[in-house]
Amino acid sequence: MLPFVPIASLLIELDVRTKFLDCFTHAGGRKINLSVETRRNILAVLIAGATNLGLTRMSEACGVSYDTLAWTQEWYVREETLREANTVLVNHHYQLELAKKFGGGTMSSSDGQRFPVRGKSLTGRDMNIHGGKVLSTYTHVSDQWSTYGTKQIIPTTREANYTLDELLGNESDLPIHEHATDTHGATLVNFGLFDLVGKALTPRIRDLGKITMLRVDSPAATNVLYPHAGPLLADRWNEDLIRGTWDDMLRMAGSLKFGEATASLVVGKWSAASRQNTLAAAIKEWGRIRRTIHAARYLSDPVYRRKISRQLNKGESLHALRRDLHYAQQGAMVRPQLQDQTEQSWCLTILTNAVITWTTEYYAMGIKELREQGREVPDELLSFIAPGHRENINFFGFIEVDIEGETAKLDDGWRPLRPTLVNEAGTTFLLNP
Known part of the structure; x- marks a missing residue:
């Protein structure tokens, strides 16, 4: 029932409801309202970092010149603004009714994900178990599936040293x-x-x-x-x-x-x-x-054991979503400096949270429509839904960042669900699969 949507359109739609792009302020300190062109350029830079396309390929994909994207990245996209934008998305997701069915936001987990490294890197290390040089992205995931912390670490150092950092630095409402x-x-x-x-x-x-x-x-x-x-x-x-x-x-x-x-x-x-x-x-x-x-x-306490294992599985399951998003150049990090790698990992975190938030919102709409059709959807089953669903989101192809055109497609701020029909046996069918 979820609508098909390109990743750029998903981000534009979320910005309409959350205004997370307002967090990307100019490095010179100027407090101005972002123009449509500036919002478009920021979204293009975020997608270029998260998908690993880079600014050169992104320029060809979205039709914006490389110089414009490079200038936008230099003056608007930095760790400070990326963290703030991610916090806005996490707080918005925390307020969703369906997200509260996933968990109360009181528990989280952390785990490292290895990414291959191409070329020289200050943080990359050769590890035989991973077949070459890799670096590690250490993420903190809440029981509502949102990622509130990201840190680039050297893969040969012990992850335990960084477990408490993001908890004490958590600026979200979780x-x-x-x-x-x-x-x-x-x-x-x-x-x-x-x-x-x-x-x-x-x-x-x-x-x-x-x-x-x-x-x-x-x-x-x-x-x-x-x-x-x-x-x-x-x-x-x-x-x-x-x-x-x-x-x-x-x-x-x-x-x-x-x-x-x-x-x-x-x-x-x-x-x-x-x-x-x-x-x-x-x-x-x-x-x-x-x-x-x-x-x-x-x-x-077996309930205690299951709760811990379930939370760890949530964090690990998001690794697959990040790998799908970080698809270009075979998923290899090519930026040598730690600051650039950190900014790229935060771009990936923002897009991951955007997919989770958008999917949670449309899951809620789908549940409401099923109930209106007479289908029984018990509340106790909703906690088992995984919003890391990504089959209906297009990460590839020509990327057109058209804010005005995509905003005009929204009906009262939302996309229509795909129409369904329930037969006499209670089975739901898509009318236009």
Whole structure:
């Protein structure tokens, strides 16, 4: 039932409802209303970055000169404006009724996606497992399928160092409290810091039975309280160490929350610190306590396990959408500088969120029409819908960015759904497939 639409038309339609292009202000600080031509050029630059076409090929595809696109990219498209535009899309998606069926916006997950690198690159590294030089894009995805954080990292560094960065820097309306990762994020330092800043780290840990779980009492007393789980609690926590460094731990957490230090720097330093560093040892000890609590709940609560796995699957499923969008030049990054790579990854994030938001809106319209036709669509099934649907969106071919023409096609701000018919058996058919 969803209408077929080119990617440029989708972005134009979303801008009519969200005005996310207003976030692209001139680098000179001039606050002016963007003209139709400037909006067209910004959209062309966004598509060129996300699809990996580059400005030269994009100029041929959309009919705008290369010099015009290069000037627009230089003065309007930078990390600051890209982040702000992405936040507008995430906030708009968060307010949609159907998005609230996907999740409450309180949980997220993070995962890295490898992209091949062509030519020289400051962030690319050779990795045999990926067949050559790659770089990593580390994204944070909410339980509503929206991506609120993106960061370019060196693929050989540990992703756990960057898990907390985007959560503390989250400027969207998403009230993220709980965060899921794979084993890569399950470090003791992360467990401790997440709790100290008021967040909950809930990873899916490989070989969970091999970790050491802590107790707060003697083995005999613990076995009396927990006859089944007592034997698993093999070590006693160091209460004196925590008590002696508690004030310093809180001060460090305050520095992270108020932006005095970056989480990636702190996590990296404390993870590599020696055992003689008292504060680092205390953070890891607090992390052992939080990991024990998480492991106990993970082992005993199947609903808790399914929630974590489901959220991780949401983040990983968006990798396919990003690969489809980032199709040109065999998906290889060709820009050597970190700043250019960061801007390109944010272009890809904006287009990914645009597809998710647009699809969610039209899914809601389709559900409403089915119900009006007498079709039963239970609310409890709506949380299983995946808005990463992309078969009806055209990422290829001649790209015409015609704002006035596309806006005129909208009926009260929306495209008509494709007409359907429900037969006596309750089966829905497209009249014009």
